Amino acid sequence: MAQKPSIPKGTRDFGQEEMAARNYIFDTVRSVFKVFGYSQIETPAMENLSTLLGKYGDEGDKLLFRILNSGDAFAGVDAGAVQAPDGSLDGRAITARVCEKGLRYDLTVPFARYVVQHQNDISFPFKRFQIQPVWRADRPQKGRYREFYQCDVDVVGSDSLLYELELLQMVDMVFSSLGIGVLIKVNNRKVLTGLAEICGFPDKVVDITVAIDKMEKIGLAKVEEELLERGLSAEAVGLLEPVLTLEGTTGEKISVMRKLFSDKDSATGLKGVEELEVLFSLVESAGIASRIEMDLSLARGLNYYTGAIFEVKALDFPIGSICGGGRYDNLTGIFGLPGVSGVGISFGADRIYDVLKGLDRFPSGTGVSTRLLFANMGDAELRYILPVVKALRGRGISVEIYPEAAKLRKQFEYAQKKDIPFLSICGADEAASSSVNIKDLASGEQRRFPSEDVDAMAGFIG
């Protein structure tokens, strides 16, 4: 095999520096999830296709990676039965026969499956997080991969708005810890439903949301024109006008909407407004550092969310949303367990990585591992330093010994290439005087320690 090996398109190797940077993100997220009392679970990479199919729409079904059944998958499949009239194989028919499993497409459906499967072992409200890769047979593009990690945090089994608050607090704590300024947008699906209902066009939720979203760009006249084109009546458009032109503080906006829904007697709309009001009031009581605002045009995952909808954008870096989520009232219903309300968010590790990289906000030294290199001065000196090295490692300090008694220049180059900040050259003199020399390669400062004073060495190496 002379050809240089490669990996499947849309997948990535992570070298030590990328890994260190990614672990910094995952560790931050994980530690925040933990102080809010969320526990980690993991589900298998492979799920039965019966679990996955039909959960992501037709387009999603096409993007599932299917796994060929093990053994001879095609044994017993009669060619005639799976053949199209033109002699080619009928892909759909044969795939159903030879593939029973697929790779995880997201963490939400496996989580729903997990909750239903283990419902008798779980105590509700069940607070879990999950950090695992997912796979999608999307066309690879810049920033879009076929394998990528998701970090999901959800709580199911309660409809308390305290959990909406918790999620916003976690978002705030994660991005504060990472040093990324963010804008958190909040909406509520019930408000959108209420708007469509009072207009008399309950199936036009998406059109109305899109219209609100376009207000800033094209103005009221054009937006109203578009709504008419999309089939809304003039009366309906008139009704929506106070919402389209909504201004002021969150409190003022909420007042306008409350009046509208009250006048039109929309219980759903009023419930949505009330949820927004309570949530913003809880946020104020708890105090968060991030910017947070109500955005009625926010409609991500509209078919899916039933209450709060969240989206997070980086303030100082142009990229799509880096985090998002919302409340869903019937996630586990698809697996036969109805009435379990949940709310969750997902952090986009790849985009957060891009933001940190773009803003140069990774802490210095994230990628560095080894603190101290002992030069290899020959067998006798090696045996002299072995116990010192052992003692330093026992204190949690990362230490390497150069593998052979090569020229010092070569050993020094190794330290440089690996960004190792300290170097120790212990020759016959040091061994004879039971001392250890350590040099700070950045400052040039060199110090000598008694070989048994490992604490002092550890203090110097930091």
Add this chain to the structure above:
Amino acid sequence: MAQKPSIPKGTRDFGQEEMAARNYIFDTVRSVFKVFGYSQIETPAMENLSTLLGKYGDEGDKLLFRILNSGDAFAGVDAGAVQAPDGSLDGRAITARVCEKGLRYDLTVPFARYVVQHQNDISFPFKRFQIQPVWRADRPQKGRYREFYQCDVDVVGSDSLLYELELLQMVDMVFSSLGIGVLIKVNNRKVLTGLAEICGFPDKVVDITVAIDKMEKIGLAKVEEELLERGLSAEAVGLLEPVLTLEGTTGEKISVMRKLFSDKDSATGLKGVEELEVLFSLVESAGIASRIEMDLSLARGLNYYTGAIFEVKALDFPIGSICGGGRYDNLTGIFGLPGVSGVGISFGADRIYDVLKGLDRFPSGTGVSTRLLFANMGDAELRYILPVVKALRGRGISVEIYPEAAKLRKQFEYAQKKDIPFLSICGADEAASSSVNIKDLASGEQRRFPSEDVDAMAGFIG
């Protein structure tokens, strides 16, 4: 869908307690790898089949999970061309047409692929570790899964025996940290090759190793009988007798072998003996806590290793090897980069888990996350405690608030079910006096803190 959902056989969900226990193992292993200067990498779950096929023998090829090409994989495949004479589909022919990718079968081949692919970006010796799941279409059994994690640590680009020492030190440190007493067995492939050579049966390495292994069980006479049955000459068997009956200290054993190889002029055997001698001498200089012994019957991965061979067994728990590895001189040769020597070991996370569980050695509290539950006494009290909760979480303490103002009994049960050790019930009195009550549920001790003295609370909660 009324049927309770399930996962593919041979795969597992990990709930919060198992995850915590597994993370305890991974964190221990990872921190040890780090103090020895090894850096983490990750490779994709999917590799091209051209990377994987032929690397694990015919049996391994059959155990690869293959991924159906995305899009319509069967488009353009003519049924006639992939049809067996009996009308069924020719599995081998069609699989080659519709599957280009497979799931990672181990971490070794992807690592070799990684080294060759990124050879210009890597500085050698390259010290890496990798903790990721692998997938094998094995028949699931007790203790054998189709998805399981491997923890591999390897260094490539040097043949220094210092790295063999490092690996043994890492094994020692990992199992000392985990509180598992182990026996480390060490062998050298060159010694086995030398023995087969001096007998005049260079192709009988496996037979000779098996014979040595059986000595304890069936005794010299029977072992010699078997060797004759397996085609060795009487002279060869006579030559092996001093090795079969080897006794005494490592030093004494090495002397006997050195004399044998010296008499018979086996350069390979002598090299092997010398490597063993140097390694044991380095181990003595460095000092390790685990039991370590030479075992000439150790032959794992015989086709693969070219120098040292390691295997680790738990002393106090009956289970197969929990860690193993060795030196390989030509791992990257399969991808066109010859002459890169490496040595590595792999920790078996599932078996280590079983040992820790069997010996009850998981530290207490591994599975517990939340330290303190605040009871929910109503809206006003909730708003009073929110800033306190925030401050505690800011100090890294895991805190939850019960989601609604339910009966206290119900809230208390939640704390019990989740093993939350501290409970705070702050009602109107506490709010009025700006104080916070915290009760240690195990000891019954209850303390009251000024609401701003978060440090004192943190100290009490631990």
